Amino acid sequence: MKITQLLHTFRNPFIRVAVIALISFVVGMLTGVATAHAEWISNMYVEGAGNVGYARTNGWNDNGAFDAWGQSTSSVNLYSVTAWTKMWHPETPPDQYLLESQNNKSWTNSKGGTNATIQGFNYGDFAVTQSTFRVYQQRGTTAYTSSPDGYASCYGQWIGNGHC
Amino acid sequence: MDKKMFLLLASIIAFLAGIAGYAVIVGPDFLATTAEARSSTIPSNPHILYLIPQAISRGAVTSRSLETLGVESVPDWNSARSAGRARPLDALLIDSTAFDKMGDTDRQWMRQQLQDGVVLASLGAEDKVFATALGLSHLGTKNETKPIGATGYRLVFAIALGKPEDLKIYGDWIERSLNDDSSTPDGIKYPIISEFSQSRGALDTTTDLDQLFQRIHSSIEEAYKVRAEFQESLKTYKGN
Numbered sequence: 001m002k003i004t005q006l007l008h009t010f011r012n013p014f015i016r017v018a019v020i021a022l023i024s025f026v027v028g029m030l031t032g033v034a035t036a037h038a039e040w041i042s043n044m045y046v047e048g049a050g051n052v053g054y055a056r057t058n059g060w061n062d063n064g065a066f067d068a069w070g071q072s073t074s075s076v077n078l079y080s081v082t083a084w085t086k087m088w089h090p091e092t093p094p095d096q097y098l099l100e101s102q103n104n105k106s107w108t109n110s111k112g113g114t115n116a117t118i119q120g121f122n123y124g125d126f127a128v129t130q131s132t133f134r135v136y137q138q139r140g141t142t143a144y145t146s147s148p149d150g151y152a153s154c155y156g157q158w159i160g161n162g163h164c
Numbered sequence: 165m166d167k168k169m170f171l172l173l174a175s176i177i178a179f180l181a182g183i184a185g186y187a188v189i190v191g192p193d194f195l196a197t198t199a200e201a202r203s204s205t206i207p208s209n210p211h212i213l214y215l216i217p218q219a220i221s222r223g224a225v226t227s228r229s230l231e232t233l234g235v236e237s238v239p240d241w242n243s244a245r246s247a248g249r250a251r252p253l254d255a256l257l258i259d260s261t262a263f264d265k266m267g268d269t270d271r272q273w274m275r276q277q278l279q280d281g282v283v284l285a286s287l288g289a290e291d292k293v294f295a296t297a298l299g300l301s302h303l304g305t306k307n308e309t310k311p312i313g314a315t316g317y318r319l320v321f322a323i324a325l326g327k328p329e330d331l332k333i334y335g336d337w338i339e340r341s342l343n344d345d346s347s348t349p350d351g352i353k354y355p356i357i358s359e360f361s362q363s364r365g366a367l368d369t370t371t372d373l374d375q376l377f378q379r380i381h382s383s384i385e386e387a388y389k390v391r392a393e394f395q396e397s398l399k400t401y402k403g404n
Contacts, residue, residue: 065375077403082346098308099364100365101361101363102360104341104358105357105358106346106359107357107397108326108334108355108357109352109354109356110401113393116359117382119363119378119382121365130346132346142346159305
């Protein structure tokens with residue numbers, strides 16, 4: 001069945017508009033998926049503050065480069081929020097990684113935010129973000145996200161020292 | 165409803181729904197544009213210097229190739245400082261041969277540039293030389309052994325904005341950043357935003373050079389963005 005035929009099955013023009021909007025929304029989402037490869041953790045429990053944390057790594061291919069940024073946001077002001085993203089390049093021998101680029105952004109007395117885009121220009125590059133949320137200096141929560149999604153979401157890969 | 169009106173309405177709603185769907189996936193920066201400037205907007209021609217004591221080429225880098233990218237070449241540290249006084253720098257590229265001719269005043273000036281959010285790139289200098297000149301324990305990772313090489317670069321950018329009394333408590337944050345220590349000292353009363361970034365790459369081809377300048381311009385934009393973000397945070401901060 002063609003889309004136009006499908007639309008004619010709805011007599012009410014407002015329902016037709018709603019159907020068109022829904023289709024466009026899905027197409028937009030699919031375009032976004034093709035552009036960005038994101039891994040995120042929402043409603044993360046932060047000691048002393050509750051389920052307020054959101055951690056994310058977003059990465060995408062851009063004319064031969066691999067671009068990525070990290071995000072750490074909280075729904076309430078925290079003493080410290082950090083989004084530190086590293087772009088690693090696999091070297092020879094295997095399990096050796098070269099830090100090609102990194103961007104560490106930190107916010108104090110803030111809800112946090114998104115850090116700058118970093119770029120990798122070599123085949124096999126991947127990005128991993130360490131997100132920290134602290135109510136006080138010593139109490140807090142740490143999370144790891146990566147792009148490609150879930151590829152390197154752990155402390156070991158964040159420090160370029162082996163698999164998850 | 166008139167058919168034309170319906171089509172128009174449907175097209176507008178479809179367009180907006182498409183954008184909304186895209187934004188849901190790509191995230192809050194989906195419409196991000198050039199950042200706001202230090203004073204007003206980011207200059208169309210950022211002030212980028214290349215400090216090179218003698219006319220040499222380093223891979224695809226020559227004074228001439230950089231000139232086409234809007235970079236001004238200067239032969240010594242004195243000229244670099246004068247140029248920086250005439251107009252604040254956005255980025256400073258330093259050839260490795262310039263480190264040999266660096267005095268204490270030059271070193272202090274370069275460290276101040278780093279603190280002020282100027283993007284610094286060393287061309288052909290090993291990390292140990294660049295890190296020592298910046299007063300840092302190391303660059304890259306602590307155990308990094310791969311040399312930068314004669315046709316490689318290291319780019320560094322750092323900025324921390326906050327009230328002076330808070331920044332004093334914030335202390336040596338770049339060193340903490342280099343050592344993967346994301347802790348924040350106790351006792352800071354108002355917002356601080358800090359950002360440290362570094363990257364390395366090659367200068368062998370014109371593509372490499374383009375990639376270096378992508379990183380430089382991205383960091384310059386970020387510096388302006390952070391300054392604007394900090395001003396906004398002070399306006400909205402009402403305490404934790």
